[in-house]
Amino acid sequence: MQINFTLNGKPVSVDVPPQELLSELLRERLGLTGTHVGCDTSQCGACVVHVDGASVKSCSTLAASLNDATVISIEGLAPPGGLHPMQKAFHEHHGLQCGFCTPGMVMSAVDFAKDNAKPTPEAVRGWLEGNICRCTGYQNIVASVIAGAAAMHADVKGA
Amino acid sequence: MADQNMKNPTGIGAAIRRKEDMRFLLGRGNYVADMKFQNMTYGVLLRSPHAHARIKSIDTADALKLPGVVAVFTGVDLLADKVGGLPCAWPVTGKGGAATKEPVHPALAQGKIRHVGDPVAFVVAETLEQARDGAEAVMVDYEELPAVVGVLDALKTGAPAVFDEIPDNICVDWEIGDKAATDAAFAKAAHVARLGLVNNRLVGNPMEPRAAIGDYDISRDHHTLWTTSQFPHIAKLLMGNFVLGIPQHKLRVVSPDVGGGFGVKQFHYAEEVLVTWASRKVCRPVKWVCERSEGFISDAHARDHVTEAEMALDENGKFLGLRVSTIANMGGYLSTFGPNIPTNLYGPLLAGVYTTPAVYCEVKCVFTNTLPVDAYRGAGRPEATFCLERLVDVCAIEMNIPKDEIRRRNIIRKEAYPYQTPVMMNYDSGDPLGCLDKALIAADWKGFPARKADAAKRGKLRGIGVCTYVEACGLAPSRVAIRLGVRGGLFESATVRVHPTGHVTVLMGTHSHGQGHETTCAQIVSTKLGIPAENVEIVFGDTDKVQFGLGTYGSRSAAVGGSALAKAANKVIMKSKKIAAHMLEADESDIEFEGGVFTVAGTDRTKTFGDVALMAHFPVDYPLEILEPGLEEQSFYDPVNFTFPCGAHIAEVEIDPETGFVQLLNYVAVDDVGTVINPMIVEGQIHGGVVQGVGQALFEDCVYDLVSGQLLSGSFMDYCMPRADSVPNMTVQTHVTACTHNELGVKGCGEVGTIGSPATVINAVVDALQHLGVTHVDMPASPNRVWRIIANAGGAQVGK
Numbered sequence: 001m002q003i004n005f006t007l008n009g010k011p012v013s014v015d016v017p018p019q020e021l022l023s024e025l026l027r028e029r030l031g032l033t034g035t036h037v038g039c040d041t042s043q044c045g046a047c048v049v050h051v052d053g054a055s056v057k058s059c060s061t062l063a064a065s066l067n068d069a070t071v072i073s074i075e076g077l078a079p080p081g082g083l084h085p086m087q088k089a090f091h092e093h094h095g096l097q098c099g100f101c102t103p104g105m106v107m108s109a110v111d112f113a114k115d116n117a118k119p120t121p122e123a124v125r126g127w128l129e130g131n132i133c134r135c136t137g138y139q140n141i142v143a144s145v146i147a148g149a150a151a152m153h154a155d156v157k158g159a
Numbered sequence: 160m161a162d163q164n165m166k167n168p169t170g171i172g173a174a175i176r177r178k179e180d181m182r183f184l185l186g187r188g189n190y191v192a193d194m195k196f197q198n199m200t201y202g203v204l205l206r207s208p209h210a211h212a213r214i215k216s217i218d219t220a221d222a223l224k225l226p227g228v229v230a231v232f233t234g235v236d237l238l239a240d241k242v243g244g245l246p247c248a249w250p251v252t253g254k255g256g257a258a259t260k261e262p263v264h265p266a267l268a269q270g271k272i273r274h275v276g277d278p279v280a281f282v283v284a285e286t287l288e289q290a291r292d293g294a295e296a297v298m299v300d301y302e303e304l305p306a307v308v309g310v311l312d313a314l315k316t317g318a319p320a321v322f323d324e325i326p327d328n329i330c331v332d333w334e335i336g337d338k339a340a341t342d343a344a345f346a347k348a349a350h351v352a353r354l355g356l357v358n359n360r361l362v363g364n365p366m367e368p369r370a371a372i373g374d375y376d377i378s379r380d381h382h383t384l385w386t387t388s389q390f391p392h393i394a395k396l397l398m399g400n401f402v403l404g405i406p407q408h409k410l411r412v413v414s415p416d417v418g419g420g421f422g423v424k425q426f427h428y429a430e431e432v433l434v435t436w437a438s439r440k441v442c443r444p445v446k447w448v449c450e451r452s453e454g455f456i457s458d459a460h461a462r463d464h465v466t467e468a469e470m471a472l473d474e475n476g477k478f479l480g481l482r483v484s485t486i487a488n489m490g491g492y493l494s495t496f497g498p499n500i501p502t503n504l505y506g507p508l509l510a511g512v513y514t515t516p517a518v519y520c521e522v523k524c525v526f527t528n529t530l531p532v533d534a535y536r537g538a539g540r541p542e543a544t545f546c547l548e549r550l551v552d553v554c555a556i557e558m559n560i561p562k563d564e565i566r567r568r569n570i571i572r573k574e575a576y577p578y579q580t581p582v583m584m585n586y587d588s589g590d591p592l593g594c595l596d597k598a599l600i601a602a603d604w605k606g607f608p609a610r611k612a613d614a615a616k617r618g619k620l621r622g623i624g625v626c627t628y629v630e631a632c633g634l635a636p637s638r639v640a641i642r643l644g645v646r647g648g649l650f651e652s653a654t655v656r657v658h659p660t661g662h663v664t665v666l667m668g669t670h671s672h673g674q675g676h677e678t679t680c681a682q683i684v685s686t687k688l689g690i691p692a693e694n695v696e697i698v699f700g701d702t703d704k705v706q707f708g709l710g711t712y713g714s715r716s717a718a719v720g721g722s723a724l725a726k727a728a729n730k731v732i733m734k735s736k737k738i739a740a741h742m743l744e745a746d747e748s749d750i751e752f753e754g755g756v757f758t759v760a761g762t763d764r765t766k767t768f769g770d771v772a773l774m775a776h777f778p779v780d781y782p783l784e785i786l787e788p789g790l791e792e793q794s795f796y797d798p799v800n801f802t803f804p805c806g807a808h809i810a811e812v813e814i815d816p817e818t819g820f821v822q823l824l825n826y827v828a829v830d831d832v833g834t835v836i837n838p839m840i841v842e843g844q845i846h847g848g849v850v851q852g853v854g855q856a857l858f859e860d861c862v863y864d865l866v867s868g869q870l871l872s873g874s875f876m877d878y879c880m881p882r883a884d885s886v887p888n889m890t891v892q893t894h895v896t897a898c899t900h901n902e903l904g905v906k907g908c909g910e911v912g913t914i915g916s917p918a919t920v921i922n923a924v925v926d927a928l929q930h931l932g933v934t935h936v937d938m939p940a941s942p943n944r945v946w947r948i949i950a951n952a953g954g955a956q957v958g959k
Contacts, residue, residue, distance in 0.1 A: 137847040
């Protein structure tokens, strides 16, 4: 079926088979390989993107359900040539090692931080329960999310 | 080097942010699964649903008729093409000089199935979906055989034989240490403590599943393999030379961005053979991407020991002798380094950081109908540490000596280094007592009784556990390793290429897949050549670009690769001094080099590193008669010894007696990793390592049905990975003594966390249950297991 949606700020019109997953559409047909697939049971969260502002696991989202939706993947999070405050925070706080879980981790964190300017470490850890990282032991990710949340809200205030 | 650090903001010791971060943060990493080539086909493996079976027939006719199916290959096709088995690169010598038994490990099963997931057919099609449909249409007629799954069962008389030609299932029966001296120590002991334990089987699970693309270029008769490998050069050597017979100059192996390895991705796998070989057969690129559930039945597994250990002590709690007998699971075939892990990387580490004068260890490696077992972060050393440090706690409990005190009585003092253990290793440096003292303070060991009493008021059982460890890493001095069985050298290489502008490209034989080498290697160059780290680019993972190298595993990259890099940089400096001497019209011996500037000693006449680099490439005024132009140097560095990080870890837990749930509340790690190149990265490595060990201790368990050989924990729904909310923030400190035998003084930090944490956490769990008469809890200390222990002991008796 034909669907029309907005992807990273640009209109997309694409014919999708009914069984196609959003992760497959992004990675295999639209060339956006920043969204990763790390499991086949919707557990790891490497595939998280934003649909209409909310974080979703793109490996469990049918592309056919996206008509008129607004989708942002990791490639579209930051303005061209720049970094989103959450990406900056991950860099500054060493919140990534191999980088494979990072796009999903960052997208998930941005959604969380929208409503949480000053989260506790426990709240961050609870939110990120659906994103598995094998490298960092999570400690620096938690620090990154707390710093990123503060920066996101400082940016809003400054604007 | 410390002086230079003070002046150099991007040199060794600086916590600079990582150079590699940007592409990962922007979603622009280049992982194998992301890659596409013109005319590419997709490969899917049909894998055995049985653990042990004979293949009576395979019918591929229906599959070949399906739309899009390009080819279907089976073991018969590999045999017809004389494709060899996957070689074992590190067999060991057993008791009485017996050789490791190395049965053939075919890339596609030939006649017999030896584990669930054993590859049976490889289907190549135009699309992934068509390849999947093709695999479903392949008809295999199996004759099921009784399976043998557990290592104890494998040794029973009459057990099914995994290999017909090895009826007792024993791969090798290995030993180390002086048995007679150890027996004599036990004969005179005032006390003997005993412990039987299981080191639970694990699946490494790097977040990026494995993937491989074969690309054969008929016009050049040239093969390229893109693979998720920590060790592209060994894939090239083993596959080219021993499996497919491709001359080394006709094979390129590339490992681009790799999403974590942890040892699991250092082995040479069947799928690498299949995509490379199939690409030649169909004359098109062939791509295979592993799914997570497929990874559970195709990645090499880890650990899986059953052990009996005993310690002989004198009346004061001094260790007199240690005797360990272990049975280690090799699985259904030998993986690349399988036999080396529970032997050479295990037995020698049982000496720990203690003065135990006699140690004897024997290990039976056995075949079972399970996935091959090989190295995973720590590889043998976490198993040794778990065995030793659990046993030390049993000694402390039985002799009523405080757990910190019994360690203090036996620990090797700083002054005693270099220290020769009774089991091969010569520790060059360390201060384990210093680590222990720091850890006890950081964890407020003395304040624990008050916290325990407070927990009891809340109905919780609180426990504290301490563990020391030593690691042998920096793999490895080639001469020693070759004597121990490895079929190759274990040196490392680096090329420093100075551009005419003074910018530098470095080619490393190691491979970074999360460790941050693009940053730390640039810091080494920054310190050596006095240029900013941002002027240095690190290249690795492509056998056509990089000279021969030996990959990343065994915490070797800084100690061996970093040393090669320092050596290559030294050569650049030596040549640069000659050029500078000519430019400055001075004698070479009068040229000093510091902070990127060449100076004629005692004068203000200088040339910068950039000036020299330019002159080397535009030799207008240059001594061409005696000196070659250009500025590029290469080094191959073979270490003279292993490196020996050591440390002390402390964990604190609370157990809910109603549910058996263990909450890890506090974790302190004090590690001596040698010189710290980047403290931020070292801390991150230790965080990740600790949590992987905590995963083994509390959550992770690879479980097979002991009768059918079916994997019961085959997905992230069943195999419990540590999550963000599973662990607390931890305290990480370093306590540095420099390695004495490499220029940088580095030891290694990649595995220390995983080596110390399983024993530390379980010691804390046992401490919480000690009043119930509990002296051991097997891993993982899951709610189910802990609840049963409490129930069997007649209830929690909180507060006693």
